[in-house]
Amino acid sequence: MIVADTGPLVSAINRGEGRRHLFATKLLSALGRDVLVPWTVFTELDLLLRARGHSHEAIVFSRALLDGVHRLEAPTDDELALAIDLADRYEGSGADLPDLTVMAIAAQRSASILTWDFRHFRSVVLRRGHHWDLVVRESELPEP
Numbered sequence: 001m002i003v004a005d006t007g008p009l010v011s012a013i014n015r016g017e018g019r020r021h022l023f024a025t026k027l028l029s030a031l032g033r034d035v036l037v038p039w040t041v042f043t044e045l046d047l048l049l050r051a052r053g054h055s056h057e058a059i060v061f062s063r064a065l066l067d068g069v070h071r072l073e074a075p076t077d078d079e080l081a082l083a084i085d086l087a088d089r090y091e092g093s094g095a096d097l098p099d100l101t102v103m104a105i106a107a108q109r110s111a112s113i114l115t116w117d118f119r120h121f122r123s124v125v126l127r128r129g130h131h132w133d134l135v136v137r138e139s140e141l142p143e144p
Helices: 006-013 019-034 039-051 055-066 077-089 097-109 118-123
Strands: 002-004 035-038 071-073 112-114
Touching: 002 006, 002 019, 002 097, 006 019, 006 039, 006 055, 019 035, 019 112, 035 039, 035 097, 039 055, 039 071, 039 097, 077 097, 097 112, 097 118
Parallel strands: 002 035, 002 112, 035 071
Antiparallel strands: none
16 A cells, blocks of 8 residues: 655646656656545645635545545544644644645554655654655655
């Protein structure tokens, strides 16, 4: 299982990102139902797309989730509690609830993370020596 953050989803939707769009599209297509999109990420993505004038794209993505292209799931109570605990521990890190929910779900379900937000996923750790299992390394991500 792979837990998706907002960045790769935006890249897959935004053709203007050139090589990064192609990279994200191929990756997400190959992973299909193995990709879990947390409700917090889905909501953030919808708000972001609409704020940038892409309401049609927000609706298309919503329908794709409804059709089962990827899995849309809410965090469990334990996952939400972990996300809130991480928010408390890393209050000044800039990591937001969608990021922290991705981390909590990945931790609780032993999943990998698909993100372009390497800074936040480096700065928040569960315990000393912990590193998130990222699907894409920063050096592999093409420029937009």
